[in-house]
Amino acid sequence: VLRKGIEVKYAFIERHRRVWPISVQCRVLGVSAAGYHEHFVRRASDDHRRHLSDDALLVHIKAIHAQSRGSYGWPRVWRELHARGIRAGKDRVQKLMQLHGIRAKGTADANIGSIFGIGFAAWTGGALQYSNQYGLQAFVSRARQLAERYGERFLPPALLVEKTARGELF
Secondary structure: OOOOOHHHHHHHHHHOOOOOOHHHHHHHHOOOHHHHHHHHHHHHHHHHOOOOOHHHHHHHHHHHHHHOOOOOOHHHHHHHHHHOOOOOOHHHHHHHHHHOOOOOOOHHHHHHHHHHHOOOOHHHOOHHHHHHHHOHHHHHHHHHHHHHHHOHHHOOOHHHHHHHHHOOOO
């Protein structure tokens, strides 16, 4: 134990604290009692901030991505993780999403999906392209009118409303 690192010495002291006084063990092993006590205070606070494993974090990432119907890229997934109280670094979230092929659907993906998946007229270029041409504000307005008349299935999605509020296009 005398020739081992400080972690081993602190572990030895902790294991034998009921056998010999901590101050005596610290003196014999050549470590300070204050350093020994600080080590355990620091370790307790580190345990409190324990990180999720990559696998556990990936489960949360996939859930958020699925809930957004694939529209969230890593920045929005990262913000949503933080909103849910899950702390992870931006780079880590970006790297995990990249490694597992999780990415936001682009306009082209959505347009192709709308043409082949739901039978949207091909000459319009797809649902998102059509909404850009029609004007997002007008599109959201019309969707809300249809929702009032025919039910909530016509309500515009949150992403569309957000983009309209910011004056963005797809």
